[in-house]
Amino acid sequence: MTERGRARTQGVAGTWPPRGAAQAGGFAPSGFAAWPSLVDRLRAWIRAEAGAGRLLPWVPIAFGTGIAGYFAAEREPVLSVAAVAAIGLCVAAFLLRRHKVFPIAVMVAAVAAGFAVATWKTARVAHGVLARPIYSVSVSGFVETRDIRARTDRFVLRVTSMESPRDLTKLQRVRLSVRKGTAPAVGSFVELKARLLPPMAPLRPGAYDFGRDMYFAGIGASGFVMGAIRTAAPPDSGGWSLRYAAFMQGLRDAIDARIGAVLDGDRRAIATALLTGRRDAITAPVNDAMFISGLGHVLSISGYHMAVVAGVVFFAVRALLALIPPLTVSFPIKKWSAVAALLAAAFYLLLSGAEVATQRSFFMTAVVLIAIMVDRRAVTFRTLAVAAMIVLTVAPEALVHPSFQMSFAATLGLVALIQIGMPLLFASPDNSATARMALWGGREIAMLALASLVAGLATMPYAAYHFHRVTPYGVIANLAAMPVVSAIVMPAGLLGMLAMPFGFDGLFWQVMGWGIDWMITVAQWVAALPGSIGRMAAFGTGPLIAASVGIILLGLLRTPLRWSGAAALAAAVVWALATPQPDILISADGHTIGVRGRDGRLHLIGSGKGNILGSTKDSFLLREWLAADADGRQTGDPSLTEGVSCDQAGCVAQLAGGGLVALALRPDALADDCERAALLVTARQAPAACGALVVDQDRLRRQGALALRRARDGFALDAVKPRGVDRPWSPAVADVVEGEAGLTRPAAPRAVDATPSESDLQAEE
Structure with missing residues (x-):
């Protein structure tokens, strides 16, 4: 017997089959070393992922x-x-x-x-929520906040008294719109008459719930001021919080006024947005170009702005202290610089209004700076985890807000890039091509491109879910604009604020304006490129959760198990693209219906004369519906009403798969529509023997806007508020007694002036 044969029979080292293969229950070809079994590999990877400090x-x-x-x-x-x-x-x-x-x-x-x-x-935060519109109510209270917008102004009133012909439960806060330039000063006590509307319900099933945001902000209604606003003597001082709000608002107004003395138009609006967080005065074309190009994150103060402010202050203070040799030798000037940067970041947080995205950014920056103070590594997954825990503990409602989702997804991707990607990318000898590239600044350009790409990819699922679009050229726009914003716009703004008390701020605002001009030019150029608007049809929370799991696995795992995150992301993409779109959409008031025609696009039925859908209420509703359908048509496009027949009694439209959808406006249309239509929408009582599926005002009042899909035996229905749902910001309508003014959830679209815009939501990192 040969030596190899004896080794096989004696079971010594090098035996056949090898131990790993035997344990796996298989055999390896002769002459090859067998790999450890997959089970052993998985166990080793899991043990590595569960190691010390990974929890x-x-x-x-x-x-x-x-x-x-x-x-x-x-x-x-x-x-x-x-x-x-x-x-x-x-x-x-x-x-x-x-x-x-x-x-x-x-x-x-x-x-x-x-x-x-x-x-x-x-x-x-429990408080009352208005049940139904009130067309004339006398309200008095303190002005807490004020927003200067492009067409109207808006302010939040802390209600002290409320009088109405109907006996309503008093509201804690209301948000009111007024003519531009007529909003009262923050901290003042005013008396006025207003038309109050309940918080806006989602405009379609799965749409963003603005009413939930208003609930956690303590706002129980919104509306419009009717007539003059009278300033009166307050019954009390309003408390320290009101005095603080008035002081900060005065500071914001002063900064805006000094900027306005040098800049105007969108340059002034963007400069004010970057420094104070007030971004509603930006005109619609520029605002759209910013978001289409992928530069919309610049308009909302978040991690990037906080990092620039803290970074500029940190390095400036450290450089100044380093000019004094005794300090550099005997004192920890790096820690002193971190303290100065932390104070600057805290002031920036207060100045910008402390929105959720800004809070998250401040906590993250604070954790990093504190780590510097205690000689710990600053940028780690642990600092991100601590910041996330602080934000979620203070404001758990932030989890369902797009700014939180996009900010933390982007930050997770960037931390993973710094800790994992950079060492792998630049781990080569000093005399290599990588070192020569770094000598010419190529490494910085590569890292900027990678950071933009990683942040854009990480935020893409959330932008697609909330705003129904992606930014194909976001990397190009960020590479062209962000160096100017970082090196010119933000530092000039900080220097301008420092120079304001001395009267030398004009030059810095002008420099800031030059950088903003470049940013606007880049945004408009990128937005005009072919295919710049990457539309995405609406999909459910399932694909979003799958995408979130994929991002987390790719970011946090260190072993090859991380590639399971790529599989989850791929599944999320397929799932989102395969989501069926509704065949019929019905607004919460029943006045507008979207019917998918034979061409696959929505065709709209309106209750106005001649099927005219031209009011501001209709405009906001239709923009949301069209965006969710990945439809690029504008609200005034004539093709929206093609195939819709209307007369004085109502309207009908043809479904793609056959059958009619009818909107009955008069009683004499009900009998005919019941006989001919597959679906009947009416504000009246339909006949008991109606052959169509009837959607009446009672159902809409209870369930809100509806989405229907053709099914084998009729229609599958999704509602904004399914039966059985009863939450504080969306109470069950069944609890309301007719004739009483309860606190419940309405179902009515709103005028544009009373609705948030996309810029109110989007705060990417």
């Missing part, structure tokens, strides 16, 4: 999962039960800290804690 970044993810579970609930949870469950699970996790199941226990406790914190926040 913390997953805690805010579990915490956020609990918050998401809270917002997915159909009815409001019981706070005491949620709190007891969370405390019990946290105690159990602490007791199991030396057990193997400790990581699992921590994750479960974090989920329960997130659920309980969200429940507690809702109970803490």
Whole structure:
């Protein structure tokens, strides 16, 4: 027997089959070393991912999962039960800290804690929500905030008294629109008459819920001022918070006025937006170009702005201190610079209004600067995790806001790029081509391009979900504009604010304006490129969750298990593209219907004379519907009403698969429509024997806007508020007693002046 044969039979090293193959239950070809089994590899990767220090970044993810579970609930949870469950699970996790199941226990406790914190926040901000419109009500109160917009002004009034012909429960705050230039000063006590409207319901199933945002802001209604606003003597001082708000608003107004002395138009509006957070005065064409090009994130103060402010102050202070040799030798000037940068970032947070995106950015920046102060590594997944936990604990409602989702997704991608991508990309000898490229600044250009690409890809699922579009040329726009914004626009703005008290700020505003001109030019050029508007049809939360899981896995995992995130992202893309679009859309007031015709596009039925859909209410509604359908037509396009027949009694339109959709306006149309139509929408009582599916005002009042899809046996219906749903910001209509002014949720579209714009939401990183 040969030596090789004896080795096989004796079971010594090099035996056949090898141990790894035998354990796997298979055989390797003769002469080749067998790879460890897949199970062994997975175990090794899992052990590596569960190593020391790897648990913390997953805690805010579990915490956020609990918050998401809270917002997915159909009815409001019981706070005491949620709190007891969370405390019990946290105690159990602490007791199991030396057990193997400790990581699992921590994750479960974090989920329960997130659920309980969200429940507690809702109970803490509980307030009344207007049930139905009031056309004339006398209101008095303190002005808390004021927004200067392109066409109208808007302010939030803290209500002290409210008088109406109807006995209404008093509201805590209302948001009112007024003619441009007539908004009262922040901190003043005013008396006025207003038309109040309930918070806006989603305009279609799956659309963004502006009313939920208003609820957590303490606002129970919005509307319009009727007549003059009278300033009166306040019944009390209004408290320190009002005095603080008045001071900060005065500071913002002063900055805007000084900028306005040098700049005008969109240059002034963008400069004010970058420094104070007030971005509503930007004209629609420039605003659209910014978002289409991928530069819209510049308009909303978030991580980029906070990083620039803190970075400029940090390096400027450190450079100045370094000019004094005794300080550099004997004192920690780096830590002093971090303290100065932290104070500057805190001031910028207060000046900009402390929105959710800005809070997140400040907490992230603060964690980084504090890490510098205590000699710890600054940019890590741990700092991101700590910032996320702070934001979600303070404002759990931020989880469902696009600014939070996009900011943290982008930041996660950038931290992963810094910690994983940069070492791999530039890990080569100094005399290599990479080093020569770095000598000429190529490394910085490559990193800027990579950062823009990573941030754009990370935020793309959320932009597609919330705004129904992506930015194909975002990298080009950011490469062309962001160096100018970082090196000229923002530093000039900071120097302008520092020079204001001394009267030498005019030059800096002019320099800032030159940089803004370049940014606008780049945005308009990119927006005009072929295919610059990447439209995306609406899809559900399932693909968004799958995409989020993919981004998290790619960002946090270190072993080859991270590529499971790529698989999740691919599945999310396929899932989103395969989402069927509704065949019929019905507005919450029943006055507008969208019917998918034979050409695959929506055709619109309106209750106005001659099917005219020209009011501001219709305009906002139709823009949302068309965007969600990836339809590039404008609201005034004649093709929107093609194939729709109208007369004084009502309108009818043909469905793509056959059958008619009818909107009955008069009683004499009901009998005919019941006989001919597959779907009948009416504000009147339909005959009991109607052969069509009837959608009446009672159903719309209870369920809001509807989306219907053709099914084998009729229609599958999705509603803004399905039956059984009863949340504080969207109470069940069944709880309202007719004739009483309860606090419930209406279902009515709104005029443009009373609605948020896309710029109110989008705050990418």
